[in-house]
Amino acid sequence: MIIVCFHVKYVTLRVLSIRNFGEKSDLFVEDAKGCVFWEDKLKKSALLLTAALATAAAPAFADDSVLRLRMNGDINSVDPISTTNYTIRNASYLIYDVLFALDENFEVQPQMAESVEVSEDDLVYTITLRDGLTFHDGSPVTAEDAVASLTRWGKVDGLGKIMFSKMESIAATDDKTLVITMAEPWAQVLPAIGKISSNIPVIMPKRLAEQDPGDPVIEPIGSGPFRLLVDEWVPGSIAPYEKFEGYVPRDEPASMAAGGKLANFDRIEIVNIPDTSTAIDALLTGEIDWMEEVPADMLPLFEGQDEAVAEPALQSGNSLQLVVNHLNPPFDDPKIRHALQLALEQEPFMQSMNGDNTELYEICGAVFFCNTPFESDVNTDRVLTRDVEAAKALLEEAGYDGTPVHIMHVTDIAGQDAAYSVLKPMLEEAGFVVDEQIADWATVSTRRASKEPVADGGWNVFFTGWGYVDQINPMTNVYVAGACEDGWFGWACSEELQELRERFAATNDPEEQKALAIRMQEITHDLVPYVPLGQVYPSQGLSTDLEGYIESPVPFFWNVSRAEN
């Protein structure tokens, strides 16, 4: 028979002994409990091994001096100019610093800049850098570095491109002064170089910033509060950062992206844990301190736990949006686009993604999101109220010939998978013919760029989810651009929208801006570049022993510290 000898202290190893297995060989000895095990060198090494295991297993697995984070994606790049990827953006705030930044009132404040002077004609911006700015390679930050960095950013960023198209010159007049001269007054200069989301106008050394923006920088040299440890960086697994001793924070208290960035941890590790359930277990056992998003169906795992909490990240609002291609039938016909609005409503989509957690979402038809300065309910009837009969009537009026709506059902993103399952029956009930194909996100993100007919690799609709910070601003909200074939996927076309945006950019008057924004919404919901399907507040997971975590649409990891027990 077999006796498995299990010694608690040594975890596993004295495993298998064989008794009554012929006579005892000199390889085996019997202990007091009747367990037989390997004698001799084998036994000794086994004991040594188990002792080593026991010692290593004894202490807690978390190390208090390290902050461990799990973001939604992987740190596979160090260049926030070459990509708009949000994970890369988040991590870039550790490495790089910016000239201006948004505070918690969404007002632009100087960050690397000491001061800015604007000429009386609103054309010349003279920006002075503050003292003590140093890059991670030890070289000082100069105005020339800032000029090169802004120029590179201006080649790719949506707002940056508009700014540079209205600019006469940008130049460094000495080591600490740069001068931006606009060709015409443009009220968005400081909001543009102080923008909080992708692409963030980070400052890097001139030699790196001179690189073509399509060619990602692979040497992460910034002047931010943390330094990437390149040799320890394993893309797909871990990105470790250490506190940059040469960083001089501002004196003001931290306020969203602005204010003093105090690095309270010597080391930050961004760990790529692919499995969400594992990440939650790691958070609940103290192996990690923060996770960007806890899926709604996993929130109950946090009940009754004292190591960590999951709370809706109110400012990190996200959304579900159905983007509509205006180039292909049937949605090249405005009436059929209106029928699409009437065929859908937000609640079922939000339920499919969030279950019964009604605090995690909001029904919202506002183009610039709800609970924001430009929120409005103008022209939202078709968007918010489902009316199948009216949709059918519109389809008939438009002479809908049964051209199928091609749906690329994305299965590798859980929320989208659920939403596509809701979309098909809703469309069919309203009289649309639907052709559904299964796809992964990589395929859809390629196919959505195609302007070809559906049969030649084009498309009709796809889901996406722009975030709060990008959508609240008429200058960065892609759906109000109306830029036709030069615009974002879907290529909705409206000269009036283009003109309204120009006027918005030129004014500083909040009331005028609000009026323009409302008119933009009115046109947008008639044009239907997309159908809004709800505003989402995903939950983030946070270790309970952290304090000073900054509430922000972009997660920041300065100011936060571990509470003394």
Next chain:
Amino acid sequence: MPAYILGRLAAAIPTLLLVSVFIFLLVHLAPGDPALLIAGDNASPAQVDQIRERLHLDQSLPAQFVIWFSNAIQLDLGASVYSGKPVTVLIAQRIEPTFMLAAYTMVLTVLVAIPLGTIAAWRANGLVDRTIMAFSVAGFSVPVFVTSYLLVYLFAVKLRWFPVQGYKPLSDGIGATLVSLTLPSIALMLVFAALIARVTRAAVLEVLQENFVRTLKAKGMSTGRILVLHVLKTAGVPIVTVIGIGFAALIGGVVVTESVFNIPGIGRLTVDAIVRRDYPVVQGIILFFSVTLILINLMVDLSYALFDPRVRG
């Protein structure tokens, strides 16, 4: 023997060539454009074209293959289109966790499976045999992520004996490495032990019918000695073959386990690269897999000589 080894290695070259052409086509013909994925949501068509040009994706497939292949034979597998890190470095970073996980799992598997299989054969059709085989069917049938989650819940979340996830490199000490790999290795062991126990049982059972076993028994040799010294050695060839196949499967074929336990192994590198259409990485890994598989097969073949004198001739 050296001539045999050299011959086997030379025979691997056409295999590798075929594999590289096949993989290149498979990867490039799959829909999905890395340039668009790299550029992100807000990129303009001009930006995407720039990236495509930099990655040579604007050139014809044969031209791209020639560029890749001529670099590969100089051991330059290119760089990840995302991080810019050389593919050789990315693979090298993943070899240690992959190899340690495979080795630890195999040691546990052999320690568990071979005695169990031998005992099952020795007590064939009895209660012990049926119990062992029932367990091995269960071990093989329960999906590895289920056992993984159960192990994590019990030993990591409740008892806190082991960490939930992560890999500690050997530079942190062998003890730390083994602790970090214990749960994933047990999860994988349950699957592989089931397989190897069944093969061991079949092989041992066959040898037990042989005349020489009866002779040994008649001469009064103890059952233990017969089983360990004579029967297992004779039954070794199929067992070692399965262990070899198992080891090859553990190198890169254990993505689910690597994901659940967050082990930065080669399997995950492969899947991540495929999902992102990181062509140089996918191609480099497949080439690496092919070479590894050929080497493991060679070692398995050579080890036959240890068990079967006929092979030595």
